[in-house]
Amino acid sequence: MMPAHEQYHRAVENLIYEWARAIDEDRVEDIAALLLDDGEYKVASRFNVDRGLPLAVIHATSPAQLRDRIKSMRVANIYEPHHYRHIVSGVQIIGKAQGCLEVRSNYAVIRTMDHDGSAMLFSSGQCRDLVSVEGGEPRFKRRHIVYDSRAIETLLVIPL
């Protein structure tokens, strides 16, 4: 039997792909519009999450905070130029919570450095999302990225 929320699957998947593609195409600013006004974006290690430790390396509790971080990336922070490629898989709607669909997906991000072309698996993990499908276009109520390795290679300035 098809789960009741299966009708939203394509739209939810599309939202997740949209987020990844905006980052990969260097339109990072666009992801803020995919968060609800009271939406939350958080990037935390599995190491902390598994131990019940609240620390996140990125925590934005509004689209404005996410835009501030992206602006800092554009005009303030110093880092060597690089790009991401997101590989997204296993999108599943697993239930409902807080009036939203509860969604899981896996991601891998390959980071390519501009200057010497070196590429590596930069990050992998699970997205634990709450997606609102009320009022037309789906939006993230919560985008919670749990990365697998406790270590981050060099720095994380482009959001995942």
Added chain:
Amino acid sequence: MNAPEPAAAARAWPEEGYTRVPYWVLSDPDIYAREQEAIFRGKAWHYLGMEAEVPEPGNFKSTFVGEMPVILTRAGDGSLHAMLNRCAHRGNLVCRDAFGKAKELYCVYHAWIYDLKGDLTAAAFRKGLRGVGGLPEDFKLTEHGLRTLRVASFHGLVFGTFSQEVEPFEEWVGAVGEGMRRVLKGPLKVLGYDTQRIHANWKSYHENPRDAYHANILHTFYGTFGLSRQSQESRMVLDDAGRHVYFYTKAGTEKDSEDYQETASTLRSHNDQFTLEDRSLLKRVDEYGDGVSIQILTLYPGFVLHQISNSLATRQLIPRGPHQADLVWTYFGFADDSEEMTRMRLAQANLAGSAGIVSVEDAAVCEMIDRAIGDGAQGESFIEMGGKTLTSGGDSKLSERALRNFWNIYRQDMGL
């Protein structure tokens, strides 16, 4: 054919002394190997963790001192211990978890078992079977414990050393201990970890938080939003030996001057383009009542304690070869923090660490230096900001005094 230069000649420190650092110290594998013996197993104290990470009898944490895997434990009687994570029998790890609770340390290879103080309590089939096999008659459990470290607890932080000679921790930190006591005002609570893998020599990173000169120049966020500016009331404090340093600044105490304006207007760190939509990240509580907005404290050879607004963290620098180091950030608050205070500390964790809005630059600079020096065979850095001696520059932050002192101690320890 010309013979290659003898190694000793190629490795002569520049005659100017500690105002120059030859780049081979950042890349030579032989130097790296010698550091493990002379510094990480030598006369220095190394950060192991927090008492709050091993709160109860039986708790353990595994960590590193240099390349050496080390376990921090709290034994049944509540005492703290640290030992090499290496079975005395055949060298296997006796502990595989990052944190946990155990009654004993059990080597899976041959069931040699140690208590949480590191003493060997059993070795499987020690007496053999039916009179055959087993360890020699003269084997004594007491002679085959884990190699232990001296341990010192200081206001909730735990340090260890393999050295029997280094002075007690409190003497060793000297005047810089005051900066630690200031931050560590009560029982600690761990908020989480962030490990940053930096592809550069550990000393490039160690220099960074000692270097108050760069802070307001490289880090745009500091200058633009006034968390730290050169025109503020600030100070740098070193211990008598010059091993350790802390500096602080007080936001909102700017004294304007013509020469400051002239320089500031040329710095990329004062950026009019950079404004925040949500300024809540800039809110802070003066929890120490002294107006200090930022205090960065560095202990030789690989420890940092930071207060950035209300974000508090330790940083442990773990060398991983001549061109790699792991920087482990442990964010903390206090056991009696209100929920609101904890939320504030967590929000301000956005400022530092691997993804810090203020400070992602530091790792980038370390890695760019690593590539800029190439094979390290030629060239040296120039460290004369504030003057040419160990005291010149005084307590001004516009000085590389703490770097000169670091390299002075380093050369003594390394015999270079």
